[in-house]
Amino acid sequence: MSKSEPASGTTPSAPTEGSTESSATDFRAGFVGLLGPPNAGKSSLLNRILGERLAIVSAKPQTTRSRILGILPRENAQLLFLDTPGRHVSPKKLNEALNKVVEEVARDCDVACLLVDRTEGWTDVHDELAGSLIAMRRPTVIVGTKCDLPRAQGKDWPIEAAPEQWPACTVSSLTGEGVTALLAMIVEALPASPPLYGEDELTDRPMRWLCAEMIRESVFEMLDKELPYSMAVEVLRYDESNPKMLKIGANLLVERDSQKRIVVGRGGSMVKNIGIRSRKSIEAWVGCRVHLELFVKVDPTWLKNGRRIQELGYQ
Numbered sequence: 001m002s003k004s005e006p007a008s009g010t011t012p013s014a015p016t017e018g019s020t021e022s023s024a025t026d027f028r029a030g031f032v033g034l035l036g037p038p039n040a041g042k043s044s045l046l047n048r049i050l051g052e053r054l055a056i057v058s059a060k061p062q063t064t065r066s067r068i069l070g071i072l073p074r075e076n077a078q079l080l081f082l083d084t085p086g087r088h089v090s091p092k093k094l095n096e097a098l099n100k101v102v103e104e105v106a107r108d109c110d111v112a113c114l115l116v117d118r119t120e121g122w123t124d125v126h127d128e129l130a131g132s133l134i135a136m137r138r139p140t141v142i143v144g145t146k147c148d149l150p151r152a153q154g155k156d157w158p159i160e161a162a163p164e165q166w167p168a169c170t171v172s173s174l175t176g177e178g179v180t181a182l183l184a185m186i187v188e189a190l191p192a193s194p195p196l197y198g199e200d201e202l203t204d205r206p207m208r209w210l211c212a213e214m215i216r217e218s219v220f221e222m223l224d225k226e227l228p229y230s231m232a233v234e235v236l237r238y239d240e241s242n243p244k245m246l247k248i249g250a251n252l253l254v255e256r257d258s259q260k261r262i263v264v265g266r267g268g269s270m271v272k273n274i275g276i277r278s279r280k281s282i283e284a285w286v287g288c289r290v291h292l293e294l295f296v297k298v299d300p301t302w303l304k305n306g307r308r309i310q311e312l313g314y315q
């Protein structure tokens with residue numbers, strides 16, 4: 001989807017291999033995997049790099065549930081960033097699917113950025129991811145995030161436990177500090193290649209999916225504790241026939257009746273507020289008015305059923 005499109009863009013854009021006139025010898029292009037533990041700041045970094053709010057962000061860990069492609073054009077390069085779910089070990093079916101996404105991105109990217117939250121430091125998850133990236137001989141940059149936070153200053157940097165052959169840099173997605181230097185390091189490590197996607201593409205994700213994600217972001221924002229993790233958004237209706245008014249109908253799927261009561265809220269107040277917040281985010285994106293209808297539905301199986309997880313777009 002390109003940002004200049006109106007409320008349309010429901011068709012994933014096909015790669016347009018070799019479609020520009022730039023010579024392959026001086027042009028670089030490739031996939032850049034953003035990897036790290038939950039909450040390391042992967043989605044925030046993607047948004048900062050693109051200058052768009054493409055990936056949803058929350059203060060709660062395990063927000064991202066799929067691979068998200070964000071395309072950054074440069075004069076002599078095309079950087080194809082892949083945001084990933086935070087690697088996290090748990091026996092849940094959804095988690096299994098998310099870790100598979102992480103493994104695939106680590107395997108398929110041309111360059112990896114291994115994100116380390118500077119306020120938390122290096123963890124077991126970094127050891128695991130670093131082990132895989134070394135085994136796959138993947139060029140890797142270690143990216144220290146959240147360097148604007150005072151708590152980041154007291155921690156060791158560069159990190160001793162990190163493989164010393166990898167270059168390191170620090171960034172803040174809040175202020176933008178360090179991002180230009182990081183991009184230069186990535187371009188340096190990319191292979192020579194013509195652009196792989198069209199020049200004005202922003203992502204391969206359809207607008208319908210981005211709208212579902214914005215609703216999910218509101219859920220993360222407005223509901224506490226475990227509830228956002230048990231919840232999925234299923235878009236039932238996406239009607240863009242009127243260019244002045246996009247109509248969306250979606251289910252908020254929860255696992256149990258008790259959760260449904262919380263999401264509906266007293267007299268429907270919670271679902272109403274989730275709807276208002278989501279509608280504002282979607283309107284800011286699509287640039288037209290949005291009519292949004294949300295329904296809360298109990299679906300006790302969605303978290304346990306691999307096919308359902310895939311249908312909902314989380315794989």
Ligand SMILES: Nc1nc2c(ncn2[C@@H]2O[C@H](COP(=O)(O)OP(=O)(O)OP(=O)(O)O)[C@@H](O)[C@H]2O)c(=O)[nH]1
Nearest residue numbers: 038039040041042043044059061062063064086173
């Ligand atoms: N101060 C500050 N906060 C940041 C920065 N980057 C991310 N954050 C915050 O850290 C939290 C997690 O950020 P996300 O971008 O959602 O992290 P993530 O790695 O994508 O998390 P998952 O999708 O759950 O794996 C959010 O509250 C962000 O606002 C930064 O550079 N500075």
Ligand SMILES: [Mg+2]
Nearest residue numbers: 042043063064
């Ligand atoms: Mg994320």
